[in-house]
Amino acid sequence: MTIRESGEMYLETILVLSQTSSTVRAIDVGTYMGFSKPSVSRAIGLLKKDGLVITDAQGYLKLTAEGEAKAKRIYERHTLLTKLFADLGVDEETAAEDACRIEHYLSDKTFDAIKNHVSIYGDKAKLKK
Numbered sequence: 001m002t003i004r005e006s007g008e009m010y011l012e013t014i015l016v017l018s019q020t021s022s023t024v025r026a027i028d029v030g031t032y033m034g035f036s037k038p039s040v041s042r043a044i045g046l047l048k049k050d051g052l053v054i055t056d057a058q059g060y061l062k063l064t065a066e067g068e069a070k071a072k073r074i075y076e077r078h079t080l081l082t083k084l085f086a087d088l089g090v091d092e093e094t095a096a097e098d099a100c101r102i103e104h105y106l107s108d109k110t111f112d113a114i115k116n117h118v119s120i121y122g123d124k125a126k127l128k129k
Contacts, residue, residue, distance in 0.1 A: 014061055
């Protein structure tokens with residue numbers, strides 16, 4: 001199953017929020033993303049239907065194993081691309097915005113190549129210091 005960019009953004013947001021709080025509610029997701037309650041409810045409903053998110057008895061959102069794997073993949077792309085762009089001299093805000101746009105469209109093959117290149121470059125840079 002392929003989820004759209006917006007679904008990936010919701011998964012990533014739930015992951016990010018869960019790193020700083022033991023509970024994540026739909027309202028937290030909406031506040032973080034700047035989206036309305038109906039938009040968030042619809043998106044969460046679709047993610048539940050796809051088996052990526054569950055809601056516990058208190059209404060807290062939890063990523064399923066599959067949802068967490070997808071969220072971590074997107075978050076890794078976001079953080080690595082943001083760092084790469086910033087290292088190239090792009091200001092932090094632009095780097096993060098561009099990474100957010102690109103992270104959803106890169107193939108796994110291309111991202112793996114970038115990740116490999118960055119790790120090699122990073123090792124060489126450490127050796128020069």
